[in-house]
Amino acid sequence: MSAEWITDMGGPGFAHIYRVDALLHDSQSPYQRVRVIQNSDFGRMLVLDDAVQTTEGDDFIYHELLAHVPLCAHPAPRRVLIVGGGDGGLLREALRHPIEHATMVELDRAVVDVARRFMPSIPGAAFDDPRARLVIDDGIRFARESSEAFDVALVDSTDPKGPSLGLFSSAFYGDLARRLGPAGVLAVQSGSPLYQQDVVAMVRRHMRPHFAWVRTYLGTVPTYPGTLWSFTIGSQARDPAAVGADEVASRLAGMATRYYTASRHAALFDLPPFVREAVGPD
């Protein structure tokens, strides 16, 4: 092919590829290569190293799932911590809830700056919301050293390698559990249940010592290789899968979500047998 294509590997012999209709940004931060491309099928796409992080076309799926499921699992969230999530999409969705404040701790300022400049619809007005606070810092250190209290913590990380590896550790989940207190809820992206089954299982194993309930739920993210994607919640005060559709509906009232809905809340946790087999029992 003559045009340039982005290749996002899902395994040694499998990838998603995207044609680069225009390369809008390409820089090397201290942590990773940061690119924004224009693509005919998914609009503008944020690519970190060679992995697609988010796109204008389907960002709502991943961000709705990682924000609303845990926020609805907590009975009354007021204080939200986001670790990672530099593109701002997760912050945008969290701020749709009537929370008091959201603190976002992102390691790489370049991701925030590039998303705000080249993909403004992803953060929307989130970074200008008076309830939002952006901290450029290592989320692992923040979780360990901060004395702030939160109700819900959301971890929007890249794959478990390089600077993100510690975001999948038991020590980190323990530090977050201490920040969260007795009704706290933690949600993390926990990888592909198709080709990263070890990641899903590791997240569950590392979260279990620190939370009363640990549950995994699934969504379909078309621009992540394999696309069936897992998220894992740790919760102290109630089973996140057992929150009723009526309660979720009242929490989502007026939000006009496009992927996650109240009636689908419990079903997201009802794993197909082949996934359940791979990740083990709750």
Added chain:
Amino acid sequence: MSAEWITDMGGPGFAHIYRVDALLHDSQSPYQRVRVIQNSDFGRMLVLDDAVQTTEGDDFIYHELLAHVPLCAHPAPRRVLIVGGGDGGLLREALRHPIEHATMVELDRAVVDVARRFMPSIPGAAFDDPRARLVIDDGIRFARESSEAFDVALVDSTDPKGPSLGLFSSAFYGDLARRLGPAGVLAVQSGSPLYQQDVVAMVRRHMRPHFAWVRTYLGTVPTYPGTLWSFTIGSQARDPAAVGADEVASRLAGMATRYYTASRHAALFDLPPFVREAVGPD
């Protein structure tokens, strides 16, 4: 890249690619190019022209969805018609039900022969089952000219172009409805709700004159581009989405399905709002 890769386009600027570790078969039938490749991530893969049809790694998802959902939607299926489905995976799943016979009408004998020889786990023993009958013929003509009666018809087609175009027509659905009678159930693969929304909408429009209920359900097929995949059911005697989990559980007893389960039956029909918007109301 030095190795050969199969490129399965999902749109003008988006594709899934698979490394060809070995090319096990490559022939041109009267209808299409038929290839079987060996791939590190999905095992053996059947590729018709340039589209992946089924793989050893994930065939169970598509075939369970297209067989069990409609078979459980019918109160007591005895006679099953399969149009297309040459690889035999759908026949295999249908025969897990206590039906009297299944007739498979496939246009391209090469697909059957190649699947049986190079991907024997896909049909399994289905073609040797005394309840199975294979007819090499045009399914459109069969539906129009046959006088046989069936309870459930399943259409496992390629995309709506070339010889498959007629399998998406209102005339064909009408002919099938006449073969099915007053309690009949028809299920078809109806394309990607991401990049073939016109196909999903067309199938629903073409089915509606012939059936009392028309419902669309979704699954995630990792080796179809976009992966979120739609199936549409026409039903005469009852709403397929309203079949209770208890009834589905009793119908699936002992089957050990890997993707579809009784508790997930209703949830498959509960479309995310962005899909509902694209395909219109039921």
